[in-house]
Amino acid sequence: MNTKVKLSARDIYEFSMHNSYYNISGFIGVMISLVALVGAIFSIGRTSIVNTVLLFIVAAMFTVIQPLMIKLKSNKQAKMNQSIGAFLEYTFDDEGFTISDGTNEDRVMWELILKLESTKNLVLLYTTMMRAFVIPKDSLASKYPEFRDMINTKARNARGKLK
Known part of the structure; x- marks a missing residue:
């Protein structure tokens, strides 16, 4: 996805x-x-x-x-921060996800996700207690239910679940 x-x-x-x-x-x-x-x-x-x-x-x-x-x-x-206001592409798969800004690429494995939370407008994938990957829900639009189910299944070591 x-x-x-x-x-x-x-x-x-x-x-x-x-x-x-x-x-x-x-x-x-x-x-x-x-x-x-x-x-x-x-x-x-x-x-x-x-x-x-x-x-x-x-x-x-x-x-x-x-x-x-x-x-x-x-x-x-x-x-x-140059990444704020610029488009980042997230690619989610069975092992984790990749974040790309067009020139740089980072890979995060599901085992590194410690906590899952969602707010009214955001999905938060925490890798430490103070650092999280922030994904606005409006960027997921109609894909949110599928995304939520995938994250809740793949990040099984994380505390919490996306709602």
Whole structure:
């Protein structure tokens, strides 16, 4: 099975947000923000303005500031990385898959895939806990069910399944 993929800054942002928030540290960060927000609201008029402002800043840290920083980093990465915005061709077979940009080619065996995840718009094939091959679902279009079944079968050592 072949597919052409063109990653965008939006795809990188979605992957980075998913990586940052869909784990225990992301959950803890959001909980800290919520507790700080409640504390800030209840501190209004009861404590110094400095304490209230600091609590609002802590509340914004994981819910406003970090997503903005991830957005800026994704945009910067998209501008600096030549493979983002260019077409990559993925060729999937029984042993693994090949990624080609027309001049360079990489081969990844199914045994190297540690984790499978899918988001609303992306398929993520992780080779480490922080590095994944990001495939936009719209590049698969009607081939997605066939692709999903193949990946779930071939990457049998990976945690998770594509939905």
